[in-house]
Amino acid sequence: MKRNRTYLEAILLLLMPYAVLAQAGTQTLPALIPLPVDVKQSTGFFNINPATKIVIGNSGLSGLAGLLNGYLACCNGMQVSVATKTTGSDFISLEIDSAVVTHKEGYQLRIDKNAIRCIGHDAGGVLYALQTLRQLWSVGKNKLKVPAYIINDHPRFAYRGMGLDVSRHFFPVAFIKKYIDCLALYKFNTFHWHLTDDQGWRIEIKKYPGLQSVAAWRNETLIGHKKELPHRFDGKRYGGYYTQQQIKEVVQYAAARHITIIPEIEMPGHASAALAAYPTLGCTGGPYKTATFWGVFDEVYCAGNDSTFTFLQNVLDEVINLFPSTYIHIGGDECPKTSWKACAKCQQRMKAMGLADEHALQSYFIQRMEKYLNSKGRHIIGWDEILEGGLAPNATVMSWRGEEGGKAAIAQQHRVIMTPESHCYFDYYQSLYAGETLAAGGFTPLQKVYGYEPLAGSAENMNPDLLAGVEGQAWSEYYTSEAKALYMIFPRALALAELGWTPASQRNYDQFLQRLRAQRSLMQQAGLPNSSQYDDITGTVAPSQNKAVQVTLQTSLPGSTIRYTTNNTLPGKQSALYTGPITISQTGTLKARLLNGNGQPTGRLFQQSFRLHKAVGSPVVLQHKPVERFNPGAGVLVNGVFGSNRYNDGQWTGFSGTDLQAVIDLGAVQEIRRLGAHVLNYHWQRMWAPVSLQFLASTDGEQYSELYKQDSFPVNGINILDVPVKPVQARYIKVAGINKGTIPAGEYGAGGNALLLIDEIVVE
Structure with missing residues (x-):
């Protein structure tokens, strides 16, 4: 029977033939991301061929056998038979053995010339063994060649997540599946689906059809950056939503890859779209409209109106039926209190409940919704603003405004997911080059993501067991296309994947770059960007004597050289060779070009202008x-x-x-x-x-x-x-x-x- 697959799944399977080895000191490591905990290379190879069998050692693994067969078929059209018993050699076994692999989601991958054994602590561990296997094999005629290794591996954190905002820009189901395929390949286990916001409501709620006909659509969309004035708009109606059937399909698709989807239904702020459809849920009664530009808006759910809670409870009832995840994300961030301060109903609620201020009113709001979800057997996750006014009893805090919220939550014995915008927001620029595509702001290069260490140097009494893990955020205000989204997310998501999986003591950025470069052409075939901006020239400026400055240039590209000019001309092969800091003593522009090991120009042109004056370098x-x-x-x-x-x-x-x-x-x-x-x-x-x-x-x-x-x-x-x-x-x-x-x-x-x-x- 012909098997249907997503485009990205098919291409990702083709990328693995190109995996190469990276040298780390005296140890030779395979080009795997994330880096496994323990890798031992053996001799020889195993050849997967049409006669090879997939052997299921435990019930419940047939789905993974089918997934592996799909991977093989996508690579070179190969399909192999599935059995329940091993016979001799030439097989790939899938089995669960918690005695052999003691860590949750851990696995042991044993490859020799006779067989491949994928042993997991659980089914998730078996899947991750398969993902590692995919990154090891190379394509040959009528076979896949796999080098012999013994790999023992398990994740550092239980929670390894990536978000995606589909409210600002809507992505079709096919893209969501592509995204899930990528997350699975790099051993993420959570997809945080941001489904509602001011600019669009993206989930079908049958009880409230206005969320589909009104809230899912905006009249137009901002062009350019929100900082630019006057604001410009495209004049085109924009929107869309996922039907409940589509959501069920995506949830099932993710579950097959052992990815939990956590939906986010924003409250009490970021509610403009919902209020446009149901204005009585707001403090003024409207009229409201779905937001057409980016930001934080005063229009929020009325906390003094019981119908608000009825509406949200009814919405969550349908959400719960679609998503089996233990956790539901309820937002809780960036909720202005302007409307509440002027609202008689909100003020009456505060008086009746003995609430000191509007922050306490927000705490009341969150706690009320938490109790409802708890009664349904679910728990909430909220952004760190839910700490304001008092934290809901069983809430998990997602700390985004730095680490202070996470530290405060742990001090109160709450589970925390670290996602500081300084390191984990992938709507920020990843390069300072002028030609970089429009982004929200900030600067988060690949090295900064990789170098993040959650709660590093925190107090000794900080309970590390409450640090659940990390998550990267993909806010889509400036993700104007699928290609743009992938460019902004990758390869930074790979750095986060290694941060979430590999022990801190084993992480090394230079080694990571070696393995990343080995996967770059493969990522390109996968439809992921062939972006090497992390190797581009960067420069630092320091004062020098006599009102001059010194410029130090760097690149992470091995075997490369830098040629430069200081007279505003384009550098070439005959230009000055960079050997150390350059002294700039007069106004002008420094330009530099990176040449690879073959002496060919590569990467983007570096340029920096200077204006030298009497105060340069002064205290x-x-x-x-x-x-x-x-x-x-x-x-x-x-x-x-x-x-x-x-x-x-x-x-x-x-x-x-x-x-x-x-x-x-x-x-x-x-x-x-x-x-x-x-x-x-x-x-x-x-x-x-x-x-x-x-x-x-x-x-x-x-x-x-x-x-x-x-x-x-x-x-x-x-x-x-x-x-x-x-x-x-x-x-x-x-x-x-x-x-x-x-x-x-x-x-x-x-x-x-x-x-x-x-x-x-x-x-x-």
Whole structure:
């Protein structure tokens, strides 16, 4: 009988012939991701051929036998017979033996010239043995050649997850299956399916048809980045949803690959789409509309209205029937309290329940929904905001705003999944190159993902058993196509896969890159991006003598060389060979090209412009400490490099709610004729230009006189100050900026602290 398969499953099976070996010190390791716990190479090979049998050693493994047969068929059209008893040699056995393999989800893979034995602690372990086998075999004529190994392996964490947001951009069932195939290959065991949000409701709920006809659709979609003003839209109706039958199909598909799907139904915030369909669930009664751009919105479920809870309970009843997972994700994040503060019903609820404030009201909301799900035999997962006002008794916390939420939850004896946006958000840029495709913001390169260690250095009384595992987030605001989604997620998801599986002591980034490069062409055949941006040239800038800077260039590509120019021309094979830090002593642009071991150009052109001036490399003293995410060190303010409009390059210094005051010591009294700076103005990113920016000069560091002041910054984006001043003798330059303070009502993030961002301070 002909077997139907997904495209990605078929291609992924073709990729395995190219697995090569990576050398790690004196030990030779196969190019496997994630790296197994223990690998011992033997001699010889086993050849899978049409006469080979799959032998099922335990009941319940026939599905995995069918899966393996499908893998073989996709590789070279081979189908082999399935038996229940071994006879002699030339077989692949699948068996469960918890005495041989003691760790849950663990496996032992034994390959010699006579047979392949896949022994799992459980069925999941057997599956992971098969995934390792797939990464080992190579295709030959009428056979698959598998090198001999003994591999004993088990996961570091019980929870190894990847999310996917289908609300902002909707992905068809075929893509969801492709995604699941990839997760299974790299030994993830959880798919977190973000099904509802302001921009679209993606799950059929039969009791509420308006969720399909209204909430699943938006009138148009934002074009470009939300920071850009005016906002531009495509004018095209957009949406879609998964039928319950489709969801059942996907759940079954994932279960066959031992992946649990955890659905997320957002509450009490991120509810615009649902309110558009059922406006009585909101505090004002509407009208509401499904959001057409990205952000956080004041329209949330009314916590004082019992019909809200009836609606959500009815929704969850249908969700529970579709998803057998123990856990249901209920969101709980980014819920503004504006509507609740103005809502008579919410205020009455607070009074009746003796709740101190709106944070306590949110806790009431979450706990009420938790009790309902507990009564159905399920448990909740929520983002770390569910800690506010008091944590629901049995909740698992998904810590995304750094690690503090996770630490607080563990201290309260709650299970935690670590997914800090600084390391695990794959909607962030993975490269600083100008040609990088549009992303949400931030900068999370592959090495940063790989180097993450959950709760590293935490207090000794922190219970490690409560750290369930890790998860990567794939938010889809800027995932405008399936190809874009895959480019943003991979290969960073592979780094996370190894983080979640391999013991910390065995992880090594350089070795990981060797194994990743060995899989790169295979990933390309799988429809995954053949992206090698992790090997591109990167540069760091440090002050040098005589108002110059030194630039250090790096690449992780073995056997490569770097050629560069400093005169703004394109580098070639005859350009200067990089052998050490480059001194930049005048304004201009450094360009560099990577050449592979064969001397051929590879990767993207590196370029960095510099503006050298009198303050470059001078000491800088800041009166207030910058906010953590924009605190690259005071010296960055005078390093000759301007920050980009992506604000993710480590060149911007930011102050949250506090003023800027920087004093630059030029080292000697000298004539000043020109001053400059760049300040950032993106209200849709909570970034506000200063109310005023003032430059002052002093010869002694005590008495200052004003040189220039500006209080208008009209540009949405980078406001460039580059102004001549009356010549003055000075040693010290003080730059003072008054922060906007609290973001005013009616603006995005109203009530929160404004960010004041500044980069290069120019003194000439």
